[in-house]
Amino acid sequence: MSGISFKGVTKRFGGRDGEVLAIDRVDLEIADKEFVAICGPSGCGKTTLMRMAAGLDFPSEGTVAVGGKAVRGPGPDRAVVFQQFALLPWKTVKENIGFGLKCRGVPAAEREREVMRYVELMGLTGHENAYPHQLSGGMQQRVAIARSSVLQPDVLLMDEPFGALDAQTRVVMQEELIHLARRNPRTVLFITHSVEEAVYLADRVVVMSRRPGRIQETIDIGATRRAENWEAQAIEDVMDRDSFIHFRTRIWKLLRHRDEAAAAAQRPARRA
Amino acid sequence: MAWRLSRRAAIGTATIGASLLAWWLLTAVTGIVGPQRFPSPAETWAALAQLWDPGYAGGRLPQQVYHSLRLVLLSFLAASAIGVPLGMAMGLSRRFEAFINPTFLLLRPIPPLAWIPLAIVWFGLGDGGKIFTICLAAFVPATINAYVGVRNIDPIFLAAARVHGASSAQLVRDVILPGALPLIFTGLRLSLQASWTTLVAAELVGAFFGLGRVLNVAYQDIFPGMILVGMVLVSLAGAATTMALAMVERRAIPWRAPL
Ligand SMILES: Nc1ncnc2c1ncn2[C@@H]1O[C@H](COP(=O)(O)OP(=O)(O)OP(=O)(O)O)[C@@H](O)[C@H]1O
Ligand SMILES: [Mg+2]
Numbered sequence: 193m194s195g196i197s198f199k200g201v202t203k204r205f206g207g208r209d210g211e212v213l214a215i216d217r218v219d220l221e222i223a224d225k226e227f228v229a230i231c232g233p234s235g236c237g238k239t240t241l242m243r244m245a246a247g248l249d250f251p252s253e254g255t256v257a258v259g260g261k262a263v264r265g266p267g268p269d270r271a272v273v274f275q276q277f278a279l280l281p282w283k284t285v286k287e288n289i290g291f292g293l294k295c296r297g298v299p300a301a302e303r304e305r306e307v308m309r310y311v312e313l314m315g316l317t318g319h320e321n322a323y324p325h326q327l328s329g330g331m332q333q334r335v336a337i338a339r340s341s342v343l344q345p346d347v348l349l350m351d352e353p354f355g356a357l358d359a360q361t362r363v364v365m366q367e368e369l370i371h372l373a374r375r376n377p378r379t380v381l382f383i384t385h386s387v388e389e390a391v392y393l394a395d396r397v398v399v400m401s402r403r404p405g406r407i408q409e410t411i412d413i414g415a416t417r418r419a420e421n422w423e424a425q426a427i428e429d430v431m432d433r434d435s436f437i438h439f440r441t442r443i444w445k446l447l448r449h450r451d452e453a454a455a456a457a458q459r460p461a462r463r464a
Numbered sequence: 465m466a467w468r469l470s471r472r473a474a475i476g477t478a479t480i481g482a483s484l485l486a487w488w489l490l491t492a493v494t495g496i497v498g499p500q501r502f503p504s505p506a507e508t509w510a511a512l513a514q515l516w517d518p519g520y521a522g523g524r525l526p527q528q529v530y531h532s533l534r535l536v537l538l539s540f541l542a543a544s545a546i547g548v549p550l551g552m553a554m555g556l557s558r559r560f561e562a563f564i565n566p567t568f569l570l571l572r573p574i575p576p577l578a579w580i581p582l583a584i585v586w587f588g589l590g591d592g593g594k595i596f597t598i599c600l601a602a603f604v605p606a607t608i609n610a611y612v613g614v615r616n617i618d619p620i621f622l623a624a625a626r627v628h629g630a631s632s633a634q635l636v637r638d639v640i641l642p643g644a645l646p647l648i649f650t651g652l653r654l655s656l657q658a659s660w661t662t663l664v665a666a667e668l669v670g671a672f673f674g675l676g677r678v679l680n681v682a683y684q685d686i687f688p689g690m691i692l693v694g695m696v697l698v699s700l701a702g703a704a705t706t707m708a709l710a711m712v713e714r715r716a717i718p719w720r721a722p723l
Contacts, residue, residue, distance in 0.1 A: 248623050266627040278624035282642035282719045291638070292628035323719040339628065 193259055194269055194346035194379050196222040196245050200254035203240055214240045216404035217254070225377040226414075229384055229394035231443060237405025238383045239275060242349050245381060246272045258347060268296065271340035275351040275383075277332045279324040285311065285335050286320045292343045310338040313368075315361075329356040337365070341372075347379045354389065363427050366392060370423055387447070391439045392427060399446045409446055413439055503689040511682075511689030520690060521681035523673050525697075531673040532663060533701055535591060539598035540659045540705075546599075547606030547655070548648055554607070555614025556640070568607070576601030576662045580669050594666045601662040602655040609651025613644030646720065649713045656709055660702040675701070 203215035215237045222228045230238050243249040244256045247265040256263045258270060271292065279288050290307040298306070311320050314334040324332055333356045340348060354362045366389060373380065373393075384390050390397045395414030398407055416439075417423070422430045430436055484505075490497045491504035499507065515525045523531070554561040579597050587593035617640060625639045667676020675698050682690035 243623075246623075246627050248627065266629075268629055270627065272624070272627040274620060274624060276620055278620045280621060280624070280639065280642075282645075282717075283638075291625070291630075295625075295629035295631070295634055325719070343628065 193224045195224045195226070195259065196220075196347065196379060196381060197257045197260075198241070198244075198254070199257075201241075201244065201251045201256060202253040203237065203244065203249065204252045213404040215251075216406050218405065218407055220398060220407060220410075222379060222381060225379055227373055227380045227382065227393060227395045228398060229382045229390035229396070230398045230400060231384060231387060231390050231447065232400030232405065232408075233402050233447065234385075235403055236400045237403065238400065239351055240405070242272070242351050242381060242383060245347070246270055246349050248272075268343075269345060270347040270349060271343045271345040273336050273340045273348070273350040273353040275355070277324075277336040277356075279332055279335055279339070281324050284321050284323055285316055285327070288324070288335055289338045289342055291339060296343075306342055310342045314338045330358060330361060333357060334361075334365075344376070345378070347381070349381045351383045352385060353382070355385070362389075367427060369393060374423055387440055387443045388431060391436060391443065392422075392430060397439075397443060399443055411439060411443060499688070501688075503692050507689040508692050511687065511693045515678070515690065515693055521673075521678045528673060528675055528678055529697060529701060532667070532675045532698075533705075535594055535598065535674065536656075536659045536663050536701075536705065539595045539663070540602055540656055542595065543599045543602035543655055543659070544606050544652055547603035547651070548610045550603075551607040551610025551612075551648075551651070552614050552640070552644065554611045555644070556636070561611070572604060576658070577665050577669075580666055583666075584670065589670045589672070594663065594671070597666050598659050598662045601658040605654035605658060606648075606651045609647045609654070610644060613647030613651075614640055616647065617643035645717055649709075649717070652709060652713075653706065656705055657702070660698065660705075664698055 198218050198220040201215055201218045202213070205212040205214055218241065220228075220241075230241065232238055240249060244251055245258060245263065247263045247267060247270070250256075250263075258267070280291065283291065286307050289310055290303045293303045293306060308320070311317055314337065316331060316334060316338070319327060319331065324335070327335070333353065337350075337353050340350075354365055357365060370393065382390075382393060391413060395412070395417070397411045397413060399409050399411070400406065401408045416435050420433065420435060422433075422436075488505050491499070491502055492506060503511070511520075512525075514520055515528070517524065519525070519527075521528070550564070554564055576597055579600055580593070583593035583597045587596060621639050621643060622635060625635055630638065663674075664676040664679065667674040668680050671677040671680075675694055678697075679691060679694040682688075682694060
């Protein structure tokens, strides 16, 4: 049982020129094996939320719990795909992907087998002995995804994992992620800027407002997805459906509306 | 790559060749620079032959070079073996850094050569005092760069290692050490340079053997040819050790992107 629970979470960052309120009283319950996507403008605190679930940052107020236990630090039940990839530059593709397995003491032969399976799965064959700086951004991102996925964690925390991929690879990876999620479901917190991606992948989409980050609305997609059996269809067919377009438009409006309201609030202040 | 290397080598050879030609023209052919100011190629060659056989200032060329090289390498290795772990420990632990830093701040402004009188009082004119002095000079850049190297590691790498299960020991071995390695080597290069300058200075003050001793005796004998030979030998030995260190560095940091 590995749900994620944010209860009254506020996060402030202390800086030299005052405090930044990054997250403001967020409540969010992610059920075990649920796929939740977070959408929101840049700087609204998406990464901060994810880092608190990962145990890399801690709330100023409120509690973050995974599997019913308050998060005290990183743990083997969770793995992270970082927005900046965060591959170790001094390790080859293979060593990066196998890093977590090595830390867990998985024997070399078994590690090699698992790593090579993911090298193939991620389309990295032929690059397994390259260093990260020798790869394109998209390839680096796939290594980062492989490094976390190979651990088969109960909870997968992904921060814009497909951001650096070209449109075609992105679609392939999205479909692959859906298949993986169906084969062995796990709890996923998935951050993205792409509204389509969020609607296509997630059971629920959480829309956040501009700083200070608050949850503006949560949109349930899972019921529709199951009723219309999206998973059996190609992504372009799903994106043509009325239900999909309806969700997409609604989220777009939420994001747009907030931005216009914020811009309007700023305009008189600028003139003064 | 091969093309670039060979072009670099060609330019380097051409520059050195042109300098040698100018030297020959200025001293031997035209006599613009008199023999009292700067030795001619022939005089320098004669000095070199004399150092080779029968020897000069208490030893022959291989002995003099060996003596200096041995002192530099011993002191450099000792300074690195102390300085790098010390700097890394300072980078890893704020408490340790707070404990060491005041001493470091006070000792750093003292020029290494200012330690020579004390070193002679403590260790006499033998090798001990020289190793002590060179170590003091060499260990400062090794320590500071190892410290900065550890502190400058991008925290995202530490985060990535931790969320994938790295223990503290694994963090040090797989993230902090390799992450700090480029700056550690920068420190070692500076240390090596400091070792040579300090060595020659220490041998100038008082020594029984070594290239500094050769320079000192040649100065007393007013023997420009031998002074030049001594300087060239220091320069060649220093360049050779620097190149060896660069080779070690390339092996130790195979992941570095070419600049
Ligand atoms: N370590 C920190 N110190 C100070 N402020 C921080 C820190 N980390 C984040 N912030 C601030 O908190 C806010 C939220 O940052 P966060 O990285 O969570 O945004 P984000 O939603 O992930 O943005 P993006 O979509 O651009 O990745 C930002 O205003 C940022 O400046
Ligand atoms: Mg972010």
